[in-house]
Amino acid sequence: MTSTQPPLHLRDDGRTPFPSEDVTQWRERITAEPYRNYLYSYPHKTAYRDLNPPVPLEPLWREEPAESFFLYMHIPFCGARCGFCNLFTLPDKRAEVHTVYVDALERQARQWAAFTGGKPFARFAIGGGTPSLLAPAQLRRLFMIAEDIMGLDAATASISVETSPETLTEEKLNILKEHTVDRVSMGIQSFVAAESAAIYRPQNPDVVYRALELLKQYDFPILNLDLIYGLPGQTVESWLFSLQQAVNQGPEEIFIYPLYTRHHTIVKPEDIQRQPDIRHECYQAAQLLLTGHGYTQYSMRRFAKETAGTHKPILDYSCQEEGMVGLGCGARSYTRNVHYASRYGVSRKATESIIADYVSAERYDTADYGIMLSLEEQKRRFILKAVLHSEGLKLADYSGRFASSLWRDYPELELLLQSGLGREEDGILRLTPEGLGYSDSIGDWFISGEIRKQMERFVLP
Numbered sequence: 001m002t003s004t005q006p007p008l009h010l011r012d013d014g015r016t017p018f019p020s021e022d023v024t025q026w027r028e029r030i031t032a033e034p035y036r037n038y039l040y041s042y043p044h045k046t047a048y049r050d051l052n053p054p055v056p057l058e059p060l061w062r063e064e065p066a067e068s069f070f071l072y073m074h075i076p077f078c079g080a081r082c083g084f085c086n087l088f089t090l091p092d093k094r095a096e097v098h099t100v101y102v103d104a105l106e107r108q109a110r111q112w113a114a115f116t117g118g119k120p121f122a123r124f125a126i127g128g129g130t131p132s133l134l135a136p137a138q139l140r141r142l143f144m145i146a147e148d149i150m151g152l153d154a155a156t157a158s159i160s161v162e163t164s165p166e167t168l169t170e171e172k173l174n175i176l177k178e179h180t181v182d183r184v185s186m187g188i189q190s191f192v193a194a195e196s197a198a199i200y201r202p203q204n205p206d207v208v209y210r211a212l213e214l215l216k217q218y219d220f221p222i223l224n225l226d227l228i229y230g231l232p233g234q235t236v237e238s239w240l241f242s243l244q245q246a247v248n249q250g251p252e253e254i255f256i257y258p259l260y261t262r263h264h265t266i267v268k269p270e271d272i273q274r275q276p277d278i279r280h281e282c283y284q285a286a287q288l289l290l291t292g293h294g295y296t297q298y299s300m301r302r303f304a305k306e307t308a309g310t311h312k313p314i315l316d317y318s319c320q321e322e323g324m325v326g327l328g329c330g331a332r333s334y335t336r337n338v339h340y341a342s343r344y345g346v347s348r349k350a351t352e353s354i355i356a357d358y359v360s361a362e363r364y365d366t367a368d369y370g371i372m373l374s375l376e377e378q379k380r381r382f383i384l385k386a387v388l389h390s391e392g393l394k395l396a397d398y399s400g401r402f403a404s405s406l407w408r409d410y411p412e413l414e415l416l417l418q419s420g421l422g423r424e425e426d427g428i429l430r431l432t433p434e435g436l437g438y439s440d441s442i443g444d445w446f447i448s449g450e451i452r453k454q455m456e457r458f459v460l461p
Contacts, residue, residue: 013415014407016385022194025420029242032157034280038260039388039443042321045332047371052162054366055338058115068122068315069158071150073105074266074328075128076355079166082189082201086262087328089129091352095138102145104359105328109149110365115256116325121152122317129330132163136171142451143179154180158314160222162187165211174320182310183222183253184215184359189393190231193451198232212249221253221310229282230259238281240289253310255259255301256286268299283437299389300439321385329358333367336378340370372452375402378407378445387422388439392430416442 018026076089077098089093092098124146132407146152159185176184188208190196196203197461215223225246231238246254258279275362287297317323324334332341345351373381378400386393398406406413406429413429416422421435421442429441 002219002344003378007432014406015417016411018415018418020068020418023418025416026415027421030247030419030421033304034283034438034441035258035260035277036441036444038258038440039384039447041332042273042384042443042447043339043371043373045341047343048369049197049371051340051367051370051372054055054368055370056341057112057365057367060335060338060367061115062118064323066119066336068120068124068317069116069153069316069323069325070123070321071121071146072124072324072326072330072331073126073131073141073146074326075101075126075131075134075350076328076330077128077133078130079133079164080200080202084108086130086346088346088351088354090355093133098138100359101329102141104147104361106141107362108364109327110144112325112327113149113151117322118152121146121150121157121325122315123158123160124152124154126163127160129162130164130167131161132167132172136169136175140175142408143175145327147433149180150327156313156315157311159183159310160185160190163211167201168211168214170214172430173214174221175304176220180312181220183224184220185224185226185255186211186215186224187225187226188227188242188246189228190234190238192234192238193247195231195234195238195242199228199431202404212326216249221302222253222308223249224253224255225251225292226255226259228259229286230277230279234278234282236278236281236285239278240285243286243289249288251306252289253302254295255284256290256303257301258283280437286455287433287437291296297390297433297436300436331357331414334352338367338370339373369387378402383410383413384443384446387431388443389437390430392428395424410446412446424455428430 021112059378074088078085078089079091079093081089081091126142131142134142150334159181161181162185164187184445189201189203191205191208193203193205225240243254243256284455285298290303291297294305296306297303322334322336324332326333326341332339343354345354369372371377372440379398382394382398382401383406386397393406395406398404400407413422416429416431416435417424420432421438422429422431425429431442435442
């Protein structure tokens with residue numbers, strides 16, 4: 001921003017007005033680059049480093065202020081690695097490998113239960129990877145670990161499991177039903193065989209339709225389907241075909257993801273750059289189609305029916321996602337002050353090595369790799385986890401948590417309001433429907449702090 005206007009002062013309500021030309025330039029930059037970076041979590045896992053000395057977990061969790069916890073189990077195995085995937089997962093179908101891994105997860109759980117058992121779990125999720133790749137006996141063990149060792153009360157916790165079409169069987173679905181799973185999520189990505197092949201995902205559409213028919217027989221409270229837009233060779237028309245096929249299945253929830261590629265993924269950024277970038281056009285078309293079919297938009301990625309939910313009396317859990325207990329290699333754990341995990345890898349060699357270290361370990365009672373969150377990082381996380389969802393950020397919640405004013409701490413957020421990408425109503429800051437579509441670029445801008453270098457002319461008492 002290069003405005004030569006004189007310094008500006010805080011208004012009576014604490015907000016700092018920006019010159020209109022600055023707002024215009026900022027908005028143009030945000031909307032010109034909608035897909036700068038996928039903000040999955042903050043701080044990002046690339047910020048994790050060796051913790052020296054390692055942090056003992058017992059006092060860390062004893063002092064965690066969250067009133068309820070989120071239990072997560074990570075299963076880092078898939079049938080094949082998709083071309084866009086940079087998650088911690090290993091293509092390995094061997095049952096004996098899975099068994100040894102679950103043995104280690106149970107060993108870890110028995111140690112962690114001693115210091116995480118003081119508060120109830122409001123949520124339980126099994127992700128990956130592909131948890132439904134496990135044999136029925138190992139899948140059943142995961143629920144035993146959660147309930148009998150970690151103390152999960154399935155009657156008051158929301159339970160979610162990730163699946164893939166080719167791994168579903170009646171026996172596995174019976175296990176999920178027996179353990180009162182509330183949400184089954186299936187990654188489909190595309191109903192077009194050629195598009196699936198382009199991302200190295202060997203997926204026959206007939207297998208997808210058969211899996212969906214099987215799922216319907218079990219009537220889980222929430223069926224979620226994942227789709228990706230911007231795939232190699234995809235058009236807006238073929239994207240809408242896949243999306244309509246998903247809608248026709250009547251899922252309670254649909255997540256739509258823009259394609260992101262990295263240099264360590266199979267599909268490289270340069271592969272995508274050879275074709276026109278249609279992602280934002282696909283997003284806008286999806287927004288119209290899904291809202292037209294009765295889905296409410298809750299974030300850039302999540303669309304759900306208002307009836308989506310469970311009849312269980314679910315315990316409250318902070319939307320800022322603290323108190324996350326992550327079991328398994330690749331799982332991240334979040335306390336208010338420390339985020340930690342196993343080391344991270346993408347290549348087969350690196351992932352195999354990290355998993356080998358995990359399954360051979362005898363003790364799991366220290367955090368060796370992660371990040372100690374500064375007050376600044378805690379504030380940014382608190383803001384981002386709320387603002388990028390339709391519920392928005394209650395200004396009073398921020399003040400109550402940090403004993404400070406949001407507008408005084410982050411006057412740059414005024415750009416959201418002046419640009420029309422955000423609004424403040426009844427003490428809640430949230431993105432507008434248009435602004436939700438630019439969540440990734442807004443999030444990337446906010447965590448970069450780039451505007452701080454340009455605000456010396458503002459008088460901030």
